[in-house]
Amino acid sequence: MSSIIPRKMSPAARQFLDKIMALSDALNERMAVKALIEKRQAAKQQLLTMGLPTRKDEDWQYTSIQSLLQQTFSLKHVQEPIELTTAQIQTFLPNFDTIRLVFVDGFFSEQLSGGFDFIPDGLSIEMADADAIQTINLSEKADAFQWMNELMLDQGVTIELDARVSVEAPLHILYIQTQTAEVLSPRLQVRLGQSSQLQLLQQYVCLTEEVTTWVNGISHITVGENAQCKQLVLQQLSQNSFYFNHQHFVQAAASHIETSYIALGALLSRHQSVATQQGDAAETDQDSIVLGRGQQVMDTRTLTQHQALHGHSRQLHKLVLADEARGVFNGMIEVAKGAQKTDGQMDTKSLLLSPKAKVDAKPQLEIYADDVKCSHGCAAGQIDEDQIFYAQARGIRRSDAMQLITQAFLLEPLDKWQTQPEMQAWLTKLIVQKL
Amino acid sequence: MLLTVKNLHAQVADEIDKPILKGLNLDIKPGEVHAIMGPNGAGKSTLSSVLAGREDYEITDGTVEFSGDDLLALSPEERARKGVFLAFQYPVEIPGVSNKLFMQTAVNAIREENGLPALDMFDFDRYAQSKIDLLKMPKDLLDRSVNVGFSGGEKKRNDIFQMALLEPKLCILDETDSGLDIDAMKVVANGVNSLRSPDRSFIVVTHYQRLLDYIKPDFVHVLFDGKIIQSGGFELVHALEEKGYDDMIQAHQQLQHNQK
Secondary structure: OOOOOOOOOOHHHHHHHHHHHHHHHHHHHHOOOHHHHHHHHHHHHHHHHHOOOOOOOHHHOOOOOHHHHOOOOEOOOOOOOOOOOHHHHHHHOOOOOOEEEEEEOOEEEEEEEEOHHHOOOOEEEEEOOHHHHHHOOOOOOOOHHHHHHHHOOOOOEEEEEOOOOEOOOOEEEEEEEOOOOEEEOOEEEEEEOOOOEEEEEEEEEEOOOOOOEEEEEEEEEEEOOOOEEEEEEEEEOOOOOEEEEEEEEEEOOOOEEEEEEEEOOOOEEEEEEEEEEOOOOOEEEEEEEEEEOOOOEEEEEEEEEEOOOOOEEEEEEEEEEOOOOEEEEEEEEEEOOOOOOOEEEEEEEEEEOOOOOEEEEEEEEEEOOOOOEEEEEEEEEOOOHHHHHHHHOOOOOHHHHHHHHHHHHHHHHHHHHOOOHHHHHHHHHHHHHHO | OOEEEEEEEEEEOOOOOOEEEEEEEEEEOOOOEEEEEOOOOOOHHHHHHHHHOOOOEEEEEEEEEEOOEEHHHOOHHHHHHOOEEEEOOOOOOEEEEEHHHHHHHHHHHHHHHOOOOOOOHHHHHHHHHHHHHHHOOOHHHHHOEEOOOOOHHHHHHHHHHHHHHHOOOEEEEEOOOOOOOHHHHHHHHHHHHHHOEOOEEEEEEEOOOHHHHHHOOOEEEEEEOOEEEEEEOOHHHHHHHHHHHHHHHHHHHHHHHHHO
């Protein structure tokens, strides 16, 4: 009988893992909930066996985690949440009504949160509750970052929406990091009842550009029959931060999800979105806007699992990369045997603003049904000189012309917010500021 | 003189030893309409591109003076700001950029050059509507992305609309009539005619005489092998129509031969 042989790790990987395992041990003493300790212990064993990914792993071929491994992180080194005023966080807030939950360094801040009047009957929000963090079980395919989330599991939010309830105001969860070298392992569980509707906005920011953080989150969202979920993840961490997120939507029949990812910050980021259509006639729309400059590495991944009849999925991913930034896109559409009449489409377009910027895009289809319509498109290039000259010939400066063309290219996925002009204007402003 | 072209020599930037313009001379006074005709490969589009400042071309000799400025020393946008306008043979599509934003940016760039305050969205709308009415353009023109999904005729019309908005001093129409049906051509010609004024000049580059029947240029030049080989009035258009370029070219070559 052979047992699983632990994977060999580089000294840097081993050292990094040892350090975060020590954080986990300390957490076990501080937060001695038996069920959680068991989970953290199991994650430890799992990580020791599987090790950390390297570029030899197919899923990590274009994304090196070396920059992360060089860091040393702490976990809740402040025992008390630091106090912020609403004025200090105003710059991050949209100018429209939301139900706002604010977490400062992982601590819920009641004072900064607001909009509770918009919470209708049938919407329940539970925080720092063991339920959210206990009931998400990682799948066999979970990667090392999900296990690291489990290893340092200390908090979660559970949102439940009853059948037929529509929440008018977006539910806005804002994570503000104020301490350097802190790791945050947020967990979010959302359950949408039949025919319910929810708009969810998850925003990750650092209080200042000087704060360096590591956010390593997991979200699990189940969407009931005929329910609708419009979700937006806004990643605006400081330019030296690290962001990993794994989100999974499980969709019942005739449910509709729209998920958008906007990545503006972090030195190294990786956003994985999974949608599993378990019921017939489900709809899945996924898009992303990625803007990278400097040395940023920005990885966006989608996995769309069509497992039932008449499934529909659409994707539009846009990347603009300047300087020496690197973009990675990996999109997989899986159509299971029997998932007939699936209609899946995926598009990725990248604009490279400098000769040293680079993108690796890998769209994939895996189809086991015979009556389906699936396609993918992938394009990468520089700004068309003819477009620039056309604008110049109208008196527009070259730099303004490039800005105009780049902006139009990058903002295309925002067209879907046309019915919410305030949201569209806010997102446009956030992105244009970074261009 | 608005424009003085002297002994202009130009070639494609990365194709050395293949001169296209070989000593071209041209003088244009304010208010004049000049037509440049010539067979394929004569250098017509090169002339338009060089005057507008396209970087694909290299000037090897000669000068171009525009309103007292050395035109060749200016960037394309500076030329546009000083009043040079090029209507493209193939107007370019810019997905996602609305005609409105594009032209508001352009109009305000020109206004900035002239020391005028920028037009806000409302003022620009009003100004643009007046031009749409003047040229009888479709009302939804401003809301669409720049040339995206436009037919060939619509693209050319859009260029004429842009010309009306920018109120340039020198309008260069680079084979604007190519690929147009007779109705679209009339729209383009009407646009040009309604923009004619004593302080606005035109260079109409074309392969065919048809557009010129509607525009009626003051001067007609025949371009061949990178030079103007004959100049005259509107009657030259009809001479060409009857005899084609061949007679004129042969006469020119004979003359050159005799000179040698």
